[in-house]
Amino acid sequence: MPKKTSLKPFFDPKTVAIIGVSREPHKLGNIIFTNFINSGFKGKVYPINPKADEIAGAKCYYNIKAVPESIDLAVVAVPAEIVPRVMRECVAEDVKAAIIISGGFGESGPDGKKREDELRRIIKDSDIRVMGPNCIGIWDGHTKVDTLFFPLDRLDRPREGSISFISQSGASGAAVLDWAAAQGIGMNKFVSYGNMIDVNEIDLLEYLKDDPMTSVIMMYLEQTADGRRLMEVAKRITPKKPIIALKAGSTEAGAQAALSHTGALAGSDQVYDAAFKQSGIVRAYSFDELLDRAFALALQPPAKGDRIAIITNGGGLGVMLADDITHQKIHMAKFDPETTNALRQKFPARVGIDNPIDLTGDANKDSYETALNLVFADPNVDGAVVIILFQLQTIEEGIVDVIAKANKKYGKPITVCAFGGGFAKKCATKLQFEKIPCYPTPDRAAKAMMGLVTYGRKQP
Amino acid sequence: MPKKTSLKPFFDPKTVAIIGVSREPHKLGNIIFTNFINSGFKGKVYPINPKADEIAGAKCYYNIKAVPESIDLAVVAVPAEIVPRVMRECVAEDVKAAIIISGGFGESGPDGKKREDELRRIIKDSDIRVMGPNCIGIWDGHTKVDTLFFPLDRLDRPREGSISFISQSGASGAAVLDWAAAQGIGMNKFVSYGNMIDVNEIDLLEYLKDDPMTSVIMMYLEQTADGRRLMEVAKRITPKKPIIALKAGSTEAGAQAALSHTGALAGSDQVYDAAFKQSGIVRAYSFDELLDRAFALALQPPAKGDRIAIITNGGGLGVMLADDITHQKIHMAKFDPETTNALRQKFPARVGIDNPIDLTGDANKDSYETALNLVFADPNVDGAVVIILFQLQTIEEGIVDVIAKANKKYGKPITVCAFGGGFAKKCATKLQFEKIPCYPTPDRAAKAMMGLVTYGRKQP
Numbered sequence: 001m002p003k004k005t006s007l008k009p010f011f012d013p014k015t016v017a018i019i020g021v022s023r024e025p026h027k028l029g030n031i032i033f034t035n036f037i038n039s040g041f042k043g044k045v046y047p048i049n050p051k052a053d054e055i056a057g058a059k060c061y062y063n064i065k066a067v068p069e070s071i072d073l074a075v076v077a078v079p080a081e082i083v084p085r086v087m088r089e090c091v092a093e094d095v096k097a098a099i100i101i102s103g104g105f106g107e108s109g110p111d112g113k114k115r116e117d118e119l120r121r122i123i124k125d126s127d128i129r130v131m132g133p134n135c136i137g138i139w140d141g142h143t144k145v146d147t148l149f150f151p152l153d154r155l156d157r158p159r160e161g162s163i164s165f166i167s168q169s170g171a172s173g174a175a176v177l178d179w180a181a182a183q184g185i186g187m188n189k190f191v192s193y194g195n196m197i198d199v200n201e202i203d204l205l206e207y208l209k210d211d212p213m214t215s216v217i218m219m220y221l222e223q224t225a226d227g228r229r230l231m232e233v234a235k236r237i238t239p240k241k242p243i244i245a246l247k248a249g250s251t252e253a254g255a256q257a258a259l260s261h262t263g264a265l266a267g268s269d270q271v272y273d274a275a276f277k278q279s280g281i282v283r284a285y286s287f288d289e290l291l292d293r294a295f296a297l298a299l300q301p302p303a304k305g306d307r308i309a310i311i312t313n314g315g316g317l318g319v320m321l322a323d324d325i326t327h328q329k330i331h332m333a334k335f336d337p338e339t340t341n342a343l344r345q346k347f348p349a350r351v352g353i354d355n356p357i358d359l360t361g362d363a364n365k366d367s368y369e370t371a372l373n374l375v376f377a378d379p380n381v382d383g384a385v386v387i388i389l390f391q392l393q394t395i396e397e398g399i400v401d402v403i404a405k406a407n408k409k410y411g412k413p414i415t416v417c418a419f420g421g422g423f424a425k426k427c428a429t430k431l432q433f434e435k436i437p438c439y440p441t442p443d444r445a446a447k448a449m450m451g452l453v454t455y456g457r458k459q460p
Numbered sequence: 461m462p463k464k465t466s467l468k469p470f471f472d473p474k475t476v477a478i479i480g481v482s483r484e485p486h487k488l489g490n491i492i493f494t495n496f497i498n499s500g501f502k503g504k505v506y507p508i509n510p511k512a513d514e515i516a517g518a519k520c521y522y523n524i525k526a527v528p529e530s531i532d533l534a535v536v537a538v539p540a541e542i543v544p545r546v547m548r549e550c551v552a553e554d555v556k557a558a559i560i561i562s563g564g565f566g567e568s569g570p571d572g573k574k575r576e577d578e579l580r581r582i583i584k585d586s587d588i589r590v591m592g593p594n595c596i597g598i599w600d601g602h603t604k605v606d607t608l609f610f611p612l613d614r615l616d617r618p619r620e621g622s623i624s625f626i627s628q629s630g631a632s633g634a635a636v637l638d639w640a641a642a643q644g645i646g647m648n649k650f651v652s653y654g655n656m657i658d659v660n661e662i663d664l665l666e667y668l669k670d671d672p673m674t675s676v677i678m679m680y681l682e683q684t685a686d687g688r689r690l691m692e693v694a695k696r697i698t699p700k701k702p703i704i705a706l707k708a709g710s711t712e713a714g715a716q717a718a719l720s721h722t723g724a725l726a727g728s729d730q731v732y733d734a735a736f737k738q739s740g741i742v743r744a745y746s747f748d749e750l751l752d753r754a755f756a757l758a759l760q761p762p763a764k765g766d767r768i769a770i771i772t773n774g775g776g777l778g779v780m781l782a783d784d785i786t787h788q789k790i791h792m793a794k795f796d797p798e799t800t801n802a803l804r805q806k807f808p809a810r811v812g813i814d815n816p817i818d819l820t821g822d823a824n825k826d827s828y829e830t831a832l833n834l835v836f837a838d839p840n841v842d843g844a845v846v847i848i849l850f851q852l853q854t855i856e857e858g859i860v861d862v863i864a865k866a867n868k869k870y871g872k873p874i875t876v877c878a879f880g881g882g883f884a885k886k887c888a889t890k891l892q893f894e895k896i897p898c899y900p901t902p903d904r905a906a907k908a909m910m911g912l913v914t915y916g917r918k919q920p
Contacts, residue, residue, distance in 0.1 A: 108810040155851040169776025182881035253792045254783035260812040261775035315721035316629025323714035332713045350568040352720040391615040420635045421616045421642035
């Protein structure tokens with residue numbers, strides 16, 4: 001019988017106890033405490049260590065009972081053997097939620113399994129909600145809850161956005177935040193839920209369904225706690241919010257690896273694939289595809305069809321992108337003869353006016369504007385992937401407005417490829433501030449568009 | 461009858477004339493001249509403009525005849541109609557090589573085609589070697605010849621390395637340099653050869669074959685000037701130097717796009733595929749795969765087989781990589797029982813010792829060293845893809861030496877995945893200085909390893 005208590009105290013606690021804050025700066029508990037007090041979190045944070053009076057200038061408490069306030073969230077980072085005792089104290093003190101970071105449970109042999117069963121018994125008849133054990137816990141971009149045991153100078157936290165990510169994998173999942181930050185992608189929540197003695201991915205989906213801060217849900221999973229319920233819940237979510245799922249272990253070798261990683265009995269990949277399709281989940285096949293598609297879905301409307309126009313100022317990248325579009329099993333739009341005529345009138349002979357439209361190396365913002373407006377006005381076009389070689393001197397800053405304006409005017413989705421180095425990346429950032437998702441390579445821009453098409457197919 | 465004169469003056473001229481240097485800083489000729497004098501090029505550079513006495517402080521010449529020295533390389537950036545006259549002057553003045561940047565020839569309608577034929581007649585009976593027209597020309601990381609009309613603040617030039625790149629696409633090809641620079645990848649030469657009225661990709665392959673500065677050759681092509689000769693030449697090169705080729709237009713839509721881009725009648729993709737295989741060319745399917753594989757081949761020995769070990773400190777990335785290895789149609793190594801026993805003795809129960817070896821989140825350099833030495837000593841292992849989540853506090857700087865040492869000791873290839881953001885990228889740079897190619901995602905590391913396997917298959 002699943003518990004009914006809300007998961008809110010995990011994400012928006014007023015009082016937090018970090019249990020097991022070592023004096024040594026490189027130990028997990030210390031890193032978590034340090035991150036918490038530096039993250040901008042507005043609530044109270046209490047470090048717990050029976051052997052210290054003070055840590056980093058903060059008064060330290062002997063145990064959770066000694067804390068003068070009632071605790072909303074306990075973060076447990078003590079050795080596995082001590083976890084049961086700590087959890088008994090949490091239950092006794094009516095702590096609302098606990099994240100057990102500590103490993104040494106179901107994932108590590110028979111003794112660990114026994115300890116995990118003991119934890120289940122301890123929390124069984126109480127209202128406490130428990131994440132883990134053997135997890136990284138939570139990062140919340142809005143409330144700044146941050147239980148990630150990664151120092152801030154090693155793992156960047158992204159800016160606040162509307163993408164939330166629930167991950168069966170801990171460290172690899174957390175590194176996605178770092179990857180997102182490096183690309184200027186905003187995130188809302190990250191949850192690594194570990195061994196799932198209580199909270200599982202389905203509870204989290206239910207929570208995110210009603211979370212007004214989350215507009216797109218990403219999942220990394222190696223197996224599901226309950227396939228049927230996952231589908232039921234997803235079916236209720238996907239008409240309102242996209243879910244993008246990375247199901248690892250899609251090959252035999254991968255499934256074998258998943259078995260030893262999380263004990264996942266992966267099950268047939270085709271079953272997952274069919275289930276995802278039926279419940280409107282968009283599938284991704286790599287961490288970058290997962291984030292790339294989520295980013296596109298967070299910023300752009302879904303595509304109403306799969307006929308895509310390409311506009312480029314670099315012919316080679318246009319050719320590559322036409323290949324990429326085909327590999328994604330979506331279609332190069334065939335322009336209406338009226339569109340073709342208008343393009344021919346507007347552009348000199350050297351400009352390729354079939355799809356891809358190759359504006360050639362001296363294109364400027366006006367050529368992009370003309371081309372984009374003509375193809376978006378064409379009923380045979382459902383979306384556009386725009387390649388901009390920002391390296392060319394003729395590309396002015398105003399191109400950002402041109403793209404953003406056409407995007408808003410026609411309500412058709414755009415993804416952009418800004419191939420290259422530092423300058424291209426700076427320009428990409430400007431586009432992203434105008435809600436245009438940018439990617440460094442044509443295939444990533446094509447795959448992101450495919451995400452918008454796939455989600456669009458399930459929309460009424 | 462192909463010309464016999466060497467291509468050396470293109471790459472290592474003592475005297476260069478830039479013909480058509482406008483006073484306006486955003487015009488092509490001006491950008492090229494400015495880049496040339498700022499690039500570190502050691503020879504003499506003469507700007508030519510009949511209407512100016514001085515440009516950017518340098519004395520300007522009326523025409524090439526007025527220059528007091530004989531010219532090794534002329535860079536022609538004047539309007540198309542004037543190009544024939546300029547080329548007649550170049551021939552008359554015994555210029556050794558000319559790069560015609562100007563467009564408006566075969567690629568742009570019947571008038572252009574006529575002009576291009578005129579150029580062919582002009583150069584036919586002379587010794588001058590001609591690149592273009594309608595090209596970007598050359599960047600040489602060693603001599604610093606730089607005819608790229610991209611400002612330095614928009615397109616970064618990479619550091620000097622041993623990868624050379626010949627590209628049928630101009631702007632898109634040049635942007636690969638920018639992309640390489642952003643990833644710390646060293647390059648030797650870049651050539652955009654345009655409409656090929658004289659020099660084509662086969663001449664360039666012949667030249668790079670004997671170029672001691674070039675250890676790896678990358679090609680982007682939409683069609684070949686002569687398929688049979690390409691194969692012949694490639695067959696002589698690939699036993700000594702790897703060639704990685706990106707053949708664009710592999711799908712119908714892509715082939716259509718190539719037709720309008722370079723007029724390439726792409727021909728059947730299977731024919732190219734078979735030809736590449738026969739002549740030992742490693743194929744790539746995207747710009748990043750092209751560069752990723754070239755980078756691996758420049759730094760690492762080819763693999764002697766396709767049985768790959770994975771070592772990771774992030775379980776999820778290990779699972780993804782096992783999937784990626786399978787998608788590349790190479791194999792996860794099955795360890796010798798002796799290796800498995802040794803791994804079991806060295807590591808605690810929570811460490812996954814099957815392939816992938818999951819060292820888990822508290823791995824340090826010593827665990828990587830132990831694992832890497834054991835798997836490389838195993839005759840069933842041909843190479844290793846190593847995942848390092850540098851975000852974890854336990855990973856010390858010394859890991860760089862550990863990886864580099866095992867790599868040298870066993871002579872088996874390594875590619876590394878350093879997933880994440882800024883800190884991971886800094887660590888990747890350190891590994892790259894020790895000749896370990898690093899990639900931000902597991903699938904790119906897997907694809908790079910596949911390049912080492914493919915090239916290795918053709919080695920005796």
